[in-house]
Amino acid sequence: MTDFLEDIPIRHDLQTVAFYNLENLFDIYDDSRTNDNDFLPINVKKWTPKRYDNKLRKLSFAISNIGKKETGKHPAIVGLAEVENAKAIQDLINYKHLETCHYNYVHYDSLDERGIDVALIYDTAAFDVTHSEVFRIHLIDEQGMPDYTRDILLVSGLLDGETIHVIVNHWSSRREGEKETEPKRMASSNKVAEIISNLRLENAEAKIIVMGDFNDDPSSKSIKNLVEVANLFNPMNTLRSFSRGTTMHNRQWNLFDQIIVSTNFFESTPNKFEFDTANIFDEDFLKLFKGKFKGTPFRTYIGKKYQGGYSDHFPVYAIFKK
Secondary structure (H helix, E strand, O other): OOOOOOOOOOOOOEEEEEEEEEEEEOOOOOOOOOOOHHHOOOOOOOOOHHHHHHHHHHHHHHHHHOOHHHHOOOOOEEEEEEEOOHHHHHHHHOOOOOOOOOEEEEEOOOOOOOOOEEEEEEEOOOEEEEEEEEEOOOEEOOOOOEEOOOOEEEEEEEEOOEEEEEEEEEOOOOOOOHHHHHHHHHHHHHHHHHHHHHHHHHOOOOOEEEEEEOOOOOOOHHHHHHHHHOOEEOHHHHOOEOOEOOEEEOOEEEOOEEEEEEHHHHOOOOOOOEEEEEEEOOOHHHEOOOOOOOOOEOOOEEOOEEOOOOOOOOOEEEEEEO
């Protein structure tokens, strides 16, 4: 894999902030506390060291190129979904395409039943973490038992000297049906609005970036609720079309992966970051190049069948300009 974007001048006035659902980045070791049995060398998916290495190689290559066309460099901040643990993140940022990017990470183990978490990797030369914490979503299943999902991760820090807050999400899936599971995503939407409200109590001018795999589109109730209640701007509104999205289900595109920003990123202030543009990172190398699903994400697995690709989601990114 050679760099597909050569000789693009580095823009020191721009930074890329991205989000990527990595489609089950599990290490190859058994964790007795989580349901990771599918992702072991001896089990049905045959998750071998060779396959793990191939996935790390592909994901590290993809991440290193997000936003590079615009900025000439790797992203300053990348929110991640579907990582098993800190070891998998460490293996990813140590891989050759990322090893010179000065990435560190923020990660907390959640109570998610599948053992997958959200995390944040960041270039330590561009972003200095000052605070991080996680927020649990308290859900109840049909039997009245706790229903565990991914935590919401808040990371605050200095991006080239300016304080910003990043909220990383991976909301409940639609597996049991869109309408049936909507209350779970509404609970997460309300929790994020509460986190934002508390940040603004500390600083009314807080600059906030909300990112994640929301398992809902920009037009869905949970996202519209969050944007309205928390007075945010969703640049992804205009990106979804019949021929474009971040993940495909039943032959239809969804834009479940989004980056949403506080409206003060549109205020023009000297030496402060302004929102510039947002996009889906759907370069050809991330896509299937033939067959009936041509143009859709080149996945690692379809069911139990190994495909050897990147992820079943495309990353999304936003460019900020100083």
